[in-house]
Amino acid sequence: MKFRLQIAALVLVLGSSPALAQTGAPHASKPGTPLLSAHATTLPPARPVVRVNGSVLTDHDLLREMYAIFPYARQHNGTFPKTMEADIRRGALKMIEFEELVYQEALRQHMTISPRRLERAETQFRKQFDSEQEFQSFLQIEFNGSSKALDAKIRRSLLIETLLKRDIYDKSVITVAQAKAYYDQHPDRFEIPETYALQTITALPPPNPTPAQLHQVRARAESALHRAQATRNYEEFGILAEKISEDDYRVMMGDHKAVDAAQLPPEILQAASRLRPGQISGLVQVGQAFTIIRLNAHNPAHKQKFSEVKDSLQLELQQKKVERLRSALNRRLRKNARIEEL
Numbered sequence: 001m002k003f004r005l006q007i008a009a010l011v012l013v014l015g016s017s018p019a020l021a022q023t024g025a026p027h028a029s030k031p032g033t034p035l036l037s038a039h040a041t042t043l044p045p046a047r048p049v050v051r052v053n054g055s056v057l058t059d060h061d062l063l064r065e066m067y068a069i070f071p072y073a074r075q076h077n078g079t080f081p082k083t084m085e086a087d088i089r090r091g092a093l094k095m096i097e098f099e100e101l102v103y104q105e106a107l108r109q110h111m112t113i114s115p116r117r118l119e120r121a122e123t124q125f126r127k128q129f130d131s132e133q134e135f136q137s138f139l140q141i142e143f144n145g146s147s148k149a150l151d152a153k154i155r156r157s158l159l160i161e162t163l164l165k166r167d168i169y170d171k172s173v174i175t176v177a178q179a180k181a182y183y184d185q186h187p188d189r190f191e192i193p194e195t196y197a198l199q200t201i202t203a204l205p206p207p208n209p210t211p212a213q214l215h216q217v218r219a220r221a222e223s224a225l226h227r228a229q230a231t232r233n234y235e236e237f238g239i240l241a242e243k244i245s246e247d248d249y250r251v252m253m254g255d256h257k258a259v260d261a262a263q264l265p266p267e268i269l270q271a272a273s274r275l276r277p278g279q280i281s282g283l284v285q286v287g288q289a290f291t292i293i294r295l296n297a298h299n300p301a302h303k304q305k306f307s308e309v310k311d312s313l314q315l316e317l318q319q320k321k322v323e324r325l326r327s328a329l330n331r332r333l334r335k336n337a338r339i340e341e342l
Contacts, residue, residue: 199256278296
């Protein structure tokens with residue numbers, strides 16, 4: 001497994017909110033990355049935020065994890081979106097608590113890191129710096145110039161990684177046979193409904209139209225039909241839709257993408273079913289609106305073959321197993337732990 005200075009953790013499993021789940025977890029962060037910009041010479045004093053079985057974690061640890069969850073904050077002077085900041089902080093706090101518990105468990109089990117592995121990890125870590133001067137600046141800012149303190153941080157991360165690999169990732173492998181068994185047991189999941197990929201140009205009536213206004217709508221639609229029938233491909237029809245269509249799809253070149261046949265209005269479905277890909281319909285009236293259809297593709301209902309879904313299904317099942325095992329480990333380690341959020 002590739003060395004990381006901080007093990008990725010699934011925020012969802014560790015109890016974060018739905019808002020936090022949208023930030024891109026899981027992730028791999030680097031607690032060695034400076035909290036401040038390169039020109040900074042000092043860090044503000046660390047402030048304790050949580051005590052885990054007597055070991056204190058600080059706001060520096062917390063902020064690094066928050067950056068790992070939402071890295072875009074670094075591009076905005078360390079500012080997090082106000083609507084998400086509380087959730088990001090809670091998720092980051094649960095994350096650093098979990099990692100500290102894992103680290104303590106690795107020590108309890110007398111796990112060790114060989115000098116050779118530690119040396120390789122240190123070498124890899126130093127490669128992220130553009131120069132020796134930049135590395136020394138980091139070392140001074142983050143660890144008061146102590147290479148031993150950096151070694152301890154790297155060793156800690158390797159111990160966490162080793163335990164998680166053994167107890168979670170190595171036990172989460174999904175074989176092709178297991179994926180095939182799931183595929184056979186859940187056939188409905190792989191049934192794909194009939195879809196039509198459409199572009200449209202639409203003429204819409206105003207609210208409560210008068211007969212004269214309805215006549216104008218039809219006249220606009222007939223004019224649009226002549227112009228649409230002169231288009232020769234997707235792009236030309238789409239450009240025309242952007243210019244003259246009156247529905248919201250005009251900003252997307254009239255493209256509705258693939259739509260489930262069951263969700264199409266009956267009039268549209270009937271017209272689309274008579275077309276071959278690339279053909280354009282006549283005027284289709286839906287209520288008081290008129291639509292012109294270009295059929296881009298028709299995909300009959302079918303069941304996906306196992307060969308089509310094998311790789312994605314293996315990955316999905318493996319991720320779910322990782323989540324289950326990580327959640328179980330988190331519960332077990334917290335059961336008798338003393339965690340004091342300060």
